[in-house]
Amino acid sequence: MGLLLWLLSLSPAFAQAPAPEPAANQAASPAQLADLLENEASRNALIQQLRQQSEAAQTAADPKAPATDVEAAAVDATPGVSRQLAEGVQHFFADLSQDLGEAAATFRSLGTGEGLRGMTVEVWRGILIDFAIVVAATLLAWALFRLIASQAYARIDRWLAHHTPAPAPQAIPPGAPRPGLTPQSLYRSTLAVVGALLIDIAVIALAAMAGYGAGVFIAGDTGTIGRLEALFVNTFLAVEIAKALVRVVFATRYPHLRLLAMSDEVAVFWNSWLARLVTLTGYGILIAVPLVKAMFSPAVGQMLGLFIMLGVYIYALRVIWTNRQLLRDRLNRRADTASAFFGTLLRMLARVWHLLAIAYFTILLGASQLAPDQALPFMARATAQTVIAVGLGLLLSAILTSALARRIRLSDHWRSRLPMLEARLNAYVPAALKGLRLLILLGVALVVLDAWNAFDLSAWLMSASGSAAIFMVVRLGIILFIAALAWTVIASIIEHRLNMAAGPGGPSAREKTLLSLFRNAALIVIVTMTALVLLSQIGIDIGPLIAGAGVVGLAIGFGAQKLVQDIITGIFIQLENGMNQNDVVEAAGVFGTVEKLTIRSVGIRTLDGGYHLIPFSSVDTVVNHMRDFSYHVGEYTIAHRENVDEAIEHLKAAYAELQQDEVLSPELLEDMTVAGVTSLSERGVTIRILIKTSPGMQWAVQRGYNRLVKKHFNAAGIELPYPHTVVYFGQDKDGNAPALPLRRVRPLSAGAAAAEVGHAPAPGHTPRQLAPEPAGASDEVLGNELDTVVDEDGDPKEADAPPRER
Numbered sequence: 001m002g003l004l005l006w007l008l009s010l011s012p013a014f015a016q017a018p019a020p021e022p023a024a025n026q027a028a029s030p031a032q033l034a035d036l037l038e039n040e041a042s043r044n045a046l047i048q049q050l051r052q053q054s055e056a057a058q059t060a061a062d063p064k065a066p067a068t069d070v071e072a073a074a075v076d077a078t079p080g081v082s083r084q085l086a087e088g089v090q091h092f093f094a095d096l097s098q099d100l101g102e103a104a105a106t107f108r109s110l111g112t113g114e115g116l117r118g119m120t121v122e123v124w125r126g127i128l129i130d131f132a133i134v135v136a137a138t139l140l141a142w143a144l145f146r147l148i149a150s151q152a153y154a155r156i157d158r159w160l161a162h163h164t165p166a167p168a169p170q171a172i173p174p175g176a177p178r179p180g181l182t183p184q185s186l187y188r189s190t191l192a193v194v195g196a197l198l199i200d201i202a203v204i205a206l207a208a209m210a211g212y213g214a215g216v217f218i219a220g221d222t223g224t225i226g227r228l229e230a231l232f233v234n235t236f237l238a239v240e241i242a243k244a245l246v247r248v249v250f251a252t253r254y255p256h257l258r259l260l261a262m263s264d265e266v267a268v269f270w271n272s273w274l275a276r277l278v279t280l281t282g283y284g285i286l287i288a289v290p291l292v293k294a295m296f297s298p299a300v301g302q303m304l305g306l307f308i309m310l311g312v313y314i315y316a317l318r319v320i321w322t323n324r325q326l327l328r329d330r331l332n333r334r335a336d337t338a339s340a341f342f343g344t345l346l347r348m349l350a351r352v353w354h355l356l357a358i359a360y361f362t363i364l365l366g367a368s369q370l371a372p373d374q375a376l377p378f379m380a381r382a383t384a385q386t387v388i389a390v391g392l393g394l395l396l397s398a399i400l401t402s403a404l405a406r407r408i409r410l411s412d413h414w415r416s417r418l419p420m421l422e423a424r425l426n427a428y429v430p431a432a433l434k435g436l437r438l439l440i441l442l443g444v445a446l447v448v449l450d451a452w453n454a455f456d457l458s459a460w461l462m463s464a465s466g467s468a469a470i471f472m473v474v475r476l477g478i479i480l481f482i483a484a485l486a487w488t489v490i491a492s493i494i495e496h497r498l499n500m501a502a503g504p505g506g507p508s509a510r511e512k513t514l515l516s517l518f519r520n521a522a523l524i525v526i527v528t529m530t531a532l533v534l535l536s537q538i539g540i541d542i543g544p545l546i547a548g549a550g551v552v553g554l555a556i557g558f559g560a561q562k563l564v565q566d567i568i569t570g571i572f573i574q575l576e577n578g579m580n581q582n583d584v585v586e587a588a589g590v591f592g593t594v595e596k597l598t599i600r601s602v603g604i605r606t607l608d609g610g611y612h613l614i615p616f617s618s619v620d621t622v623v624n625h626m627r628d629f630s631y632h633v634g635e636y637t638i639a640h641r642e643n644v645d646e647a648i649e650h651l652k653a654a655y656a657e658l659q660q661d662e663v664l665s666p667e668l669l670e671d672m673t674v675a676g677v678t679s680l681s682e683r684g685v686t687i688r689i690l691i692k693t694s695p696g697m698q699w700a701v702q703r704g705y706n707r708l709v710k711k712h713f714n715a716a717g718i719e720l721p722y723p724h725t726v727v728y729f730g731q732d733k734d735g736n737a738p739a740l741p742l743r744r745v746r747p748l749s750a751g752a753a754a755a756e757v758g759h760a761p762a763p764g765h766t767p768r769q770l771a772p773e774p775a776g777a778s779d780e781v782l783g784n785e786l787d788t789v790v791d792e793d794g795d796p797k798e799a800d801a802p803p804r805e806r
Contacts, residue, residue: 138211239282
């Protein structure tokens with residue numbers, strides 16, 4: 001319907017030629033005055049001119065008349081749709097009754113044989129016969145040319161079906177997703193649809209030319225087509241081109257040329273309904289109404305136009321209300337297969353489509369009756385502007401969706417160097433797409449409101465507020481782009497450094513910690529500054545906000561001194577490289593591995609699995625066991641009866657064996673240092689040794705070395721002292737003590753006694769033979785098992801000790 005109105009507004013037959021006005025300074029004849037009053041546009045212009053002359057005469061007679069009255073008269077004299085609508089509402093019923101009276105008088109004059117508008121019936125019969133000949137010639141030519149063009153339509157449809165792998169549209173059930181089109185198939189479909197439309201328009205133009213030729217042939221020697229025949233030819237062009245555009249959308253006989261995917265039944269129904277509306281409205285308003293006005297009177301034509309528009313309105317409302325739920329269900333099914341944005345639009349349209357259609361036909365009916373001169377041009381312009389705005393908005397949104405919906409892929413090189421850059425860029429795309437869609441939706445809404453005179457877009461754009469709003473949106477976009485770019489660059493540089501390989505040139509643990517903290521701080525600064533700048537750009541004064549934030553910050557600083565102390569202490573600990581992630585430290589009485597470092601606290605995991613979150617304000621001293629190198633400080637106590645030098649030799653022998661271990665030997669930085677005897681106590685003699693190791697390996701070296709020391713001491717029979725106890729047997733009052741029970745043992749032979757001298761085993765010890773570590777024993781270095789001697793069956797047994805007689 002909107003396309004029809006647009007085409008009709010461009011047709012020269014739409015506006016009737018005004019009746020000739022009398023020359024200046026020349027009295028109009030009764031016939032000229034009748035013609036002047038007959039034409040509605042001339043009549044309105046004459047009324048306006050008489051009102052202006054009346055106001056001017058009143059102002060000249062009364063110079064003190066208020067200026068507001070003159071201005072009001074000037075405003076009233078200004079032509080426009082709004083003024084005519086207001087006047088139409090006021091005089092509608094009066095004009096309706098007047099038209100009914102004039103129509104009745106006209107038909108009474110016909111009954112008396114007075115003729116039609118000053119011409120006899122015979123004259124009108126000749127005019128109508130010529131008009132009928134032009135109509136018949138035009139329609140016959142159109143039918144013939146369309147029959148010939150149907151072969152071209154069929155061939156185009158078959159060609160498109162042959163080159164399109166997707167199933168035909170009629171095979172697609174309603175609401176089912178349409179198969180995706182490749183660029184080649186989309187190009188072919190567009191070319192075929194445009195070609196079919198051009199052929200259809202060419203057929204209509206040829207038929208109009210045939211009708212025009214018939215009119216010229218009928219005119220005879222004058223060589224000029226009659227006004228009524230020209231009116232029909234122009235109307236035929238406008239109406240049939242509008243119907244051709246409808247056929248492009250639905251294409252009932254050629255499913256592959258159908259612009260939208262739908263079943264044949266749906267296409268036939270909506271094509272037939274819209275074709276009836278276009279035909280009834282176009283030929284009725286542009287042919288029947290002017291013909292009746294010319295034959296009878298303007299009042300009769302006005303009444304016929306009212307009846308035609310009422311019929312169109314009632315028919316349209318009936319079809320819309322009957323199919324409201326059916327079309328809603330189909331739109332909802334189509335929304336389920338569309339993208340999120342278009343699915344939301346389709347669901348919104350499904351809920352209100354019938355209300356929009358009813359409102360459109362209501363406005364069309366009211367405008368055609370209240371302002372008949374400007375109703376159709378206004379409706380045509382508003383409809384065309386609305387359709388073009390919505391279509392361009394959907395097209396731009398579809399292009400943006402197609403361009404931005406695809407995931408950004410980086411090369412393997414950049415993905416390895418900047419692992420988070422791809423995910424970060426893809427996270428920006430949905431937000432940017434939503435923002436651009438919102439701007440497009442806002443622009444389409446403004447254009448639509450401007451089309452229906454609900455908003456003056458051009459005046460707003462030229463005004464200061466409109467320019468400021470546009471510049472504000474542009475500035476906001478630039479600020480957001482710069483903020484996103486700054487954060488992306490900073491985060492990418494930090495992540496590139498963090499993901500460099502460890503070793504020379506790679507980041508240290510301290511650098512990783514500081515870079516992670518700097519990244520978080522940069523994010524907070526960028527977000528805060530961006531928010532403040534955006535608020536200032538939208539007109540909010542951020543001065544009080546900053547002052548208030550300073551006062552609040554000062555209050556928080558006084559009330560949260562511990563928090564400030566945490567942050568300051570944490571900053572200096574990081575700057576002084578006090579601890580880093582994965583360091584083994586002791587802080588605030590907690591010993592464990594650092595798992596997390598923030599600017600305020602440190603998280604330490606202890607050996608029992610407990611996670612300790614310690615604020616830096618509670619850290620007085622940090623003991624870091626992972627700096628540069630470490631020491632295993634071993635103190636070994638032997639019995640008083642043992643030889644210290646011999647024990648030191650065995651300690652060195654245990655270290656020499658530790659140096660042969662495949663796992664722990666690379667962690668030994670220097671030779672073992674024997675500090676000497678550190679104490680003589682009631683339990684024994686304590687010997688201290690120092691082993692310098694790589695940072696963090698002192699505990700592994702301690703476990704491995706202690707195992708070897710135990711093995712060597714056992715083999716040498718060196719006693720690790722036990723607690724000594726003095727046994728007292730008691731004494732009676734006379735001073736006599738009970739006798740100590742003694743058992744006499746058989747003396748050893750000379751050879752056995754000689755072998756035992758100086759090699760008596762320690763009490764409670766099981767001597768074992770000293771043997772070198774077998775190959776591949778590095779897996780047991782960190783264990784606590786002792787070497788044992790096995791018998792012939794592979795079972796463990798105690799090592800043989802020198803025989804001793806008790």
